[in-house]
Amino acid sequence: MSDQDHKIPRTVPIQSVTFSNPINAEIRRAAATGIYDIRGGGAKRRVPHFDDLLFLGASVSRYPLEGYRERCDTSVTLGTRFAKNPIKLDIPITIAGMSFGALSAQAKEALGRGASAAGTSTTTGDGGMTPEERGHSSKLVYQYLPSRYGMNPDDLRKADAIEIVVGQGAKPGGGGMLLGQKISDRVAEMRTLPKGIDQRSACRHPDWTGPDDLEIKILELREITGWRVPIYVKVGGTRPYFDTALAVKAGADVVVLDGMQGGTAATQDVFIEHVGLPTLACIRPAVRALQDLGLHREVQLVVSGGIRTGADVAKALALGADAVAIGTAALVALGDNDPKWEDEYQKLGTTTGAYDDWHEGLDPAGITTQDPVLAARLDPVEGGRRLRNYLKVMTLEAQTIARACGHNHLHNLEPEDLCALTMEAAAMAQVPLAGTDWYPGKPGSGY
Amino acid sequence: MSQIDLATTSLRELNETLQAQKGGDNQTAWEILNPRGSHALAVGLDAPIEVTVKGHTGYYCAGMNQQATVHVEGSVGPGVAENMMSGAVIVEGDASQYAGATGHGGLLVIKGNASSRCGISMKGIDIVVQGNIGHMSAFMAQAGNLVVCGDAGDALGDSLYEARLFVRGSVKSLGADCIEKEMRAEHLELLADLLDRAGVDAKPEEFRRYGSARKLYNFDIDNAY
Secondary structure: OOOHHHOOOOOOOOOOOOOOHHHHHHHHHHHHHOOOOEEOOOOOOOOOOHHHEEEOOOEOOEOOOOOOOOOOEOOEEEOOOOOOOOEEEOOOEEEOEOOEOOEOHHHHHHHHHHHHHHOOOEEOEOOEOOHHHHHHOOOEEEEEOOOOOOOOHHHHHHOOEEEEEOOOOOOOOOOOEEOHHHOOHHHHHHHOOOOOOOEEOOOOOOOOOHHHHHHHHHHHHHHHOOOOOOEEEEEEOOOHHHHHHHHHHHOOOEEEEEOOOOOOOOEEHHHHHHOOOOHHHHHHHHHHHHHHOOOEOOEEEEEEOOOOOHHHHHHHHHOOOOEEEEOHHHHHHHOOOOHHHHHHHHHOOOOOOOOOOHHHOOOOOOOOOOOHHHHOOOOHHHHHHHHHHHHHHHHHHHHHHHHHOOOOEHHHOOHHHEEEOOHHHHHHHOOOEOOOOOOOOOOOOOO | OEEEEOOOOOHHHHHHHHHOOOOOOOOOEEEEEOOOOOOOOOOOOEOOOEEEEOOOOOOOOOOOOEOOEEEEOOOEOOOOOOOOOOOEEEEOOOEOOOOOOOOOOOEEEEOOOEOOOOOOOOEEEEEEEOOOEOOOOOOOOOEEEEEEOOOEOOOEOOOOOOOEEEEOOOEOOEOOOEEEEOOOHHHHHHHHHHHHHHOOOOOHHHOEEEEEOOOOOOOOOOOOO
């Protein structure tokens, strides 16, 4: 036998799960720069989500509706509690708040065009209302944020609804962030800020603290707008039962609940990945709060954070939401992270599907930028068409599922239509683990 | 002079009436009786009218005011003249928290003291307080002028942007990134005008000016590599 044959076997190199290559790379990056990682988007980590739920479909005990033609309604009215003019939407999918500043003017216009064509609403963001956005949005929700950038009573009166933003899922407890690269002359003027600063918005409202104050703030907004438009309260997913109950107590017409997969224009990665609840974990507690108050369906619940497909829409509604909001998915529909820009993503040190440095303002797709050359790449008319089509497909998908479950309105979907694939999802959604009649925490189950 | 008595008129009717006033109307002077601490009183006005409130008010008196002059013959609750765009609000008594919060324009005069967070996130409003102000005043203040004839509490001007702060008395402490700055001729001139408009008999030379050190405007990044 040769010496080679007697060579002692070596231990195979084993990568540490705890100190993985991505973790080590981040340690090296932090050591080199002295600044935490900032990025856009929502949580990227795997968390229990709508993918962990399945619909049961029709059976002997339930008969289905014809899958394409038979009537299955999708409309929803938001703000029926106090507002003189509730918002009537053709579909239960709205466009979430995203600011001009974070997005280009073209992207905001495209969102307005697409939403309007689909019969739904779009929402301003942390930076005020632009004329282009108002002009192209048949139904526009005006966000009332802690920063109050660009807030003025004239725009307030032009809004179809007001959304008081207490928090968002990507960073509950944190304010907005817009780095200097995107504080252009127009953005700086709208926000009354020096050009080029790294803008960090207030994380709490300047003139109210707690639900008792919020009630008076809502009164003021209603008095200024003549009680005409609905007032939403948006919260990040943290304590959904209590936040929902307190928002309702304060007088909200609509509660918007945003889970940790919900995107942001820019925030610390550590914040996005380590603070807040998955969307799936938020819905049932919020619905229970509304039910306990006897106001489920009278105060509408809008859920956001990781909604991508009609199946996600149907599942959120089955768990008790009245509507959903999409942000990241809408940007993807416009062209964000499109493979056609792969060469440019590579130059930015990233790749298609992973590009999240939205704060740097170098978006090849022209969406999350204030660079006029890049922004010109997005045709607002074409973008609007793509968003309309995407919303149409999501709606068709949700209808397909609803019909398969025997429902003639998306709002007739219910938890009993669902089962869960994992214990975690079963516990969060409070629907049975597939093939059982049990979920963790089920009353009377002993667990 | 028209009178609206809140003992017999609802808040909604009051605000609806005042909000309906236009610039060309003959009726420009209004008096509000029995405010009794009502919240959201005289909010969202948008005409060059004069409103006198005969008593104390609750939260958000004259909120988001445009053009109107609102004179409160009493003290005001939190958030007086919040997000004011233009016009003037004069308070004879004291003001609670958040006076002039996020205001974009106009003049707010408080003849008594103002509590904490006076001028928080102000965006162009001018505020003159004849007495003292509480802690965290001018927090994240972006633009405009805050004049304090008395003393300022803790953490004045924390996270300040480009607002100018003038204090005649003591400052208990300065907030993050807020520093004392040189009082130059243009500041004395500006201050003299503000004091004059507010009807305050004080010498600009007695004040000190505070502003942003601008050290928090951008993230501190090690660019050695």
